[in-house]
Structure formats: structure tokens, C-alpha cells
Amino acid sequence: MKHFLDITRETCPMTFVKVKLQLAKMVAGEQLEVLLNAGEPLENVPASCEEQGYKVLSNEPTDNNKHLLLIEK
Amino acid sequence: MNLPVDKKKISIVCFSGDFDKMVAAFTVATGAAATNREVTMFFTFWGLNALKKKKGRVATGNSLMAKAFNFLMGGINNLPLSRLNFFGASSKLMTMMMKQHNVATLPELVEAAHALGIRIVACEMAMKILEVEQSDMIEEVESVVGVATFLNESENSHIIFI
Numbered sequence: 001m002k003h004f005l006d007i008t009r010e011t012c013p014m015t016f017v018k019v020k021l022q023l024a025k026m027v028a029g030e031q032l033e034v035l036l037n038a039g040e041p042l043e044n045v046p047a048s049c050e051e052q053g054y055k056v057l058s059n060e061p062t063d064n065n066k067h068l069l070l071i072e073k
Numbered sequence: 074m075n076l077p078v079d080k081k082k083i084s085i086v087c088f089s090g091d092f093d094k095m096v097a098a099f100t101v102a103t104g105a106a107a108t109n110r111e112v113t114m115f116f117t118f119w120g121l122n123a124l125k126k127k128k129g130r131v132a133t134g135n136s137l138m139a140k141a142f143n144f145l146m147g148g149i150n151n152l153p154l155s156r157l158n159f160f161g162a163s164s165k166l167m168t169m170m171m172k173q174h175n176v177a178t179l180p181e182l183v184e185a186a187h188a189l190g191i192r193i194v195a196c197e198m199a200m201k202i203l204e205v206e207q208s209d210m211i212e213e214v215e216s217v218v219g220v221a222t223f224l225n226e227s228e229n230s231h232i233i234f235i
Contacts, residue, residue: 009175010175011174011175011176011177012100012104013100013103013104013107013177013182013185014103014177014181014185016103016104016107016108017103017104017106017107017177017185017188017189019107020106020107020108020189021107021185021188021189044108048107048108048109051108051109052109
């Protein structure tokens, strides 16, 4: 199952918090797509997910300086 | 609690009861917990006001002095700004500005802290002075501890004093 989270309107620390809480609700093997802004969220959200043992499957730029991350729990 | 040996730990001493400093404490705490750190928040002196179950002004305590202090300080809804407080109006104005800019407000940060499982402990000595009981505080207060316990539990932690 694939979940989606848009954190482009969030600011620190809720960018990380929302991703962490969403991943906590999911079961192992499920995927989460995260739309985020370049800069602080892009630099730290993928790294933080990997540090917690999740797999960052892809990280693609989209329109307006945003990125779409695909994370697997 | 069994934690991976390499899990980073942060302990935050929440001494100040100022609105802006409490926002800073909860911002650091939630950011740290969301990035895989084990976080403990130790509330002492004026910081205890943020943990009171009654969020407004209540004359908690037994002695006249404690009742007066607790009433004048109030709860989390009465935290003053550390500068330019303007008799309490500024924290409400600041909350409005935070909402306008999509920044998490203090109640949202507190809720996130609970959701992330941040450990909340209260200072036994400050509670005794201010005659605040654990039953006067929010149920998320895990325990009431002294400084020795706090320091023992914070070994190998970064300690931040706010």
C-alpha cells in the first residue's frame, strides 16, 4: 500500500515530525510518498529516514523547486 | 526500555516558563525525537507551569504563598514572552503570527511531543516549593524525579538548559 504526505507547507520541526508519525502508523513493507521543498527538508528528511532504517527508493525533482521522495518502511 | 546502543540521547532542562523559551524547548525536543533521538524533558521551577493540568490561572497549593504564586503564574495559556510581553498580549499575538506562517504553535508542539513518545519528567524540589502535586499535572508526566536521578538517566546525553 502507498501513502502520500505533502509537507511543503510545513516548517521545521513539523516536516520531520509528520514524516516520522506517518511512518510509525505504517506496517513494514508499505511505501510513503513525501512531497517536500528543497533546502532544509530535502537535506534532512531523506537522511533522517535512512538513519532510522527506512529505505529511500527514489528522490525526484518536481515543479516549483519541490521533490518527491519514495520511502519504504 | 531497550534502545539500540548507538541511539543518540538528548535531555532538555526546561527551567524557564517564558512562552518563547518553551516554544524553543519543544521545537528542539520534537525535532530531535523525529530524527531518531531519545528525548527527555525535565521541567523545573517556572517550567512546571507548562505541565499544569489546568491551563489557566488556578490557586494550586495549600499555603497562601503557594496559592498566590500559582495563581499569578497560571498554566500553559499564561506563559509570558521573555521580552515585549505587554501584559500577556504578546504571546497571543505571537501565536497568531506563527499560525499565519504555518509554524507549529505551542499546543501543536506539545501534542507532537506526546505523539513522539518524548519522556516528560518533573522536578521534585520545585514541585515541593510551589506545592504542586503530580495530580495537578498532565497525565503525560511520567515521573517526578530529583536531580541525581535526572543526571544518572542523562548519562551519555547532550544536556540542554532552556
